Amino acid sequence: MTAERTTNCPECETERSFYRVASTRVHLGLKVKWRCFECDYTFVSIDGAVDTATT
Numbered sequence: 001m002t003a004e005r006t007t008n009c010p011e012c013e014t015e016r017s018f019y020r021v022a023s024t025r026v027h028l029g030l031k032v033k034w035r036c037f038e039c040d041y042t043f044v045s046i047d048g049a050v051d052t053a054t055t
Contacts, residue, residue, distance in 0.1 A: 005034055011041040018043075 002020075009016040018034040021042070025031070029047025036042075044052045 007034075009036045009039065009041055011039040012036060 004020070005018045006015060007018060008014070009018070016036045016038055018036050020032055021035045022033040023030060026046065031044060031046045033042060033044050
């Protein structure tokens with residue numbers, strides 16, 4: 001799994017690079033915490049199916 005992901009940051013209101021800051025295996029799959037180092041906005045994704053980032 002890559003340690004970097006580019007996606008829209010709702011705090012910066014532009015596309016930014018997010019870096020993986022934590023990951024763990026849960027019963028739903030791999031849970032990964034991503035952080036924008038420009039503004040420290042953080043979101044969680046679980047196995048690509050569940051994502052707490054706002055779109």
